[in-house]
Amino acid sequence: MRPNHKRLLASALGISILAVSAGVFAQQAGAKPETLIKWRQSAFQVIGWTCGRVKLALDATTYDKEEVVKAASALAAVSNAGLGALFAPGTEQGKGWHDTAAKQELFAVGSKAGEIAGTLARETNELVKIANTSDAAAVKVQFGKVAATCKACHDDFRVKL
Amino acid sequence: MRPNHKRLLASALGISILAVSAGVFAQQAGAKPETLIKWRQSAFQVIGWTCGRVKLALDATTYDKEEVVKAASALAAVSNAGLGALFAPGTEQGKGWHDTAAKQELFAVGSKAGEIAGTLARETNELVKIANTSDAAAVKVQFGKVAATCKACHDDFRVKL
Numbered sequence: 001m002r003p004n005h006k007r008l009l010a011s012a013l014g015i016s017i018l019a020v021s022a023g024v025f026a027q028q029a030g031a032k033p034e035t036l037i038k039w040r041q042s043a044f045q046v047i048g049w050t051c052g053r054v055k056l057a058l059d060a061t062t063y064d065k066e067e068v069v070k071a072a073s074a075l076a077a078v079s080n081a082g083l084g085a086l087f088a089p090g091t092e093q094g095k096g097w098h099d100t101a102a103k104q105e106l107f108a109v110g111s112k113a114g115e116i117a118g119t120l121a122r123e124t125n126e127l128v129k130i131a132n133t134s135d136a137a138a139v140k141v142q143f144g145k146v147a148a149t150c151k152a153c154h155d156d157f158r159v160k161l
Numbered sequence: 162m163r164p165n166h167k168r169l170l171a172s173a174l175g176i177s178i179l180a181v182s183a184g185v186f187a188q189q190a191g192a193k194p195e196t197l198i199k200w201r202q203s204a205f206q207v208i209g210w211t212c213g214r215v216k217l218a219l220d221a222t223t224y225d226k227e228e229v230v231k232a233a234s235a236l237a238a239v240s241n242a243g244l245g246a247l248f249a250p251g252t253e254q255g256k257g258w259h260d261t262a263a264k265q266e267l268f269a270v271g272s273k274a275g276e277i278a279g280t281l282a283r284e285t286n287e288l289v290k291i292a293n294t295s296d297a298a299a300v301k302v303q304f305g306k307v308a309a310t311c312k313a314c315h316d317d318f319r320v321k322l
Contacts, residue, residue: 039210045203046239070243077238078207082231097258
């Protein structure tokens with residue numbers, strides 16, 4: 001693939017915002033599309049698992065700070081791991097664990113998916129900071145921002161499940 | 162479930178080593194077995210994805226430190242997220258994305274699975290430290306320790322895939 005084509009594709013995926021280097025992009029794009037789709041579906045399951053744990057902790061009668069820090073840390077690390085590379089060209093359609101739930105609009109030039117991914121990365125990092133230094137009330141506010149970011153992407157770019 | 166039963170089950174799963182509190186254990190055990198199995202299969206896929214990225218970076222002609230730190234950070238965070246709770250009683254058999262590949266020996270009293278999970282948590286944390294401060298050669302040595310930990314668990318506790 002010629003460099004200018006790489007740049008075009010990277011731009012279409014909002015790769016610059018996701019901070020995925022061209023090298024990484026090329027490496028992971030070498031994996032089979034169904035493998036990339038499986039990995040991204042798995043990554044979002046881990047995001048769901050860890051978000052669910054933060055929510056459970058916030059709903060519990062006794063706030064378990066250690067649990068929230070642990071769940072939020074995994075949530076933030078996966079959100080910052082470079083998920084954009086898992087939406088490489090060739091993965092617009094196909095089956096990982098199940099048919100992809102990503103709408104075609106996600107892959108379109110000018111899509112806001114990359115921007116939302118950047119927001120997710122920032123808001124989850126902030127959640128870890130707040131979880132380490134603050135109480136349940138502050139965590140709840142920040143967790144609301146994380147959840148709103150998830151919802152924004154689901155509304156625009158995920159087919160109804 | 163009575164508290165002494167909780168303790169027995171927690172002991173069988175090496176929960177104390179995995180540092181999963183009884184509260185968390187109870188919360189996540191409230192999820193359906195197939196959901197827990199799906200989450201654990203997803204978590205290990207993310208572990209596979211991130212390990213693969215570290216390996217790719219080590220095999221590349223130019224060492225990409227940023228990529229290794231990012232992949233290792235997600236690897237360590239998931240490894241430290243409390244995976245033990247995803248092996249709760251009731252998940253010895255069943256289907257998540259696919260039939261569980263965990264051998265029954267993993268769930269037996271006195272199983273070393275919890276100990277190995279503790280080693281994975283430590284070795285991956287060490288990988289992040291080394292990735293942040295050192296060069297490819299040092300990362301390669303530590304990555305070998307991580308890979309050996311994965312293999313130890315697969316040899317004893319995963320059915321042949």
